[in-house]
Amino acid sequence: MGRRLNKTRDTPAADNAVFSVTETSPARTRFTARAPRTAATLVIAILAIAGLRAAILGPQAPKAAAPKLPDIGDLAAQNYAADFAQAYLSYDAARPNSYTDNLKPFSSAAVGDDQFGVSLPDRGRQAVIWTSVAQDQEAFVGGRLITIEAKTDTGRVLFLSVPVARDRTGALYLSRAPSIVGPPTSTAQANAPVLRTVADDLLEETIGRALRNYLAGQQIDLRADLTANAGISQPTESYTLANVQSLSWADDNADAVLAVITAVDSRKATYTFSYEITVIKQADRWLIQAIQTVPTSS
Secondary structure, X not given: OEEEEEEEOOOOOOOOOEEEEEEEOHHHHHHHHHHHHHHHHHHHXXXXXXXXXXXXXXXXXXXXXXXXXXXXXXXXXXXXXHHHHHHHHOEEOOOHHHHHHHHHHHOOOOOOOOOOOOOOOOOOEEOEEEEEEEEEEEOOOOOEEEEEEEEEOOOOEEEEEEEEEEOXXXXXXEOOOOEEEOOOOOOOOOOOOOOOEOOOHHHHHHHHHHHHHHXXXXXXXXXXXXXXXXXXXXXXOOOEEEEEEEEEEOOOOOOEEEEEEEEEOOOOOEEEEXXXXXXXXXXXXXXXXXXXXOOOXX
């Protein structure tokens, strides 16, 4: 049986040391000596099991990345510009004070004129029926130039470029007078880009099934083809997928496809739709992350 000597003192003032003997069993002594080796063996065994599991099951599939969110500009500034255009382009010559009142929320020291230099005609009226943001670009002198398309009740379609900026606190203001401009340039002569055709039967099957469930409003069935973090918002009306006209890679990274399809609504009207679909391959399956839009985007 092992022995261990412990040296203690009866009191701080004691001159003679007192020794005590503690009995230790041989089994405990052997266990204490073997403990480090046993722990090392256990760690090696755990690592070996983990390596065997990885060899059998293969590497884990990479986690799907969150869909890329587009750069949509300053939505608050766009709304501010649209509200200004509504007030600026609407008037009633018989009520000139009303015009000034409607523009007061947009007056600033930068402009210095409550009516922004506008002199109303002697007679007539004009009301803006609707507005939409036609263009949003950075201004050379700071802030943004936001072009608002406005349809009036007189049949006119006007494009108003509104210079919007933010002060040190982040508050919006009109940095100077607006401008009447033309619409953004468009053309009917541009050719479609040349894209690589998808030659993957499994991906074609997945896209066809997912679009069929997406258009029909079959949320539960659609979920089977989505990643865990997919952002999908289905149409408010149901459509029937008639056929997939073409399926092409939308980029060189093989993570997005362009599907051109034929769909039929409840009144039997036929449409051609195109969808950008973000995809990822996990193990032997293709999964979908987004269809055309990212509904969680601002």
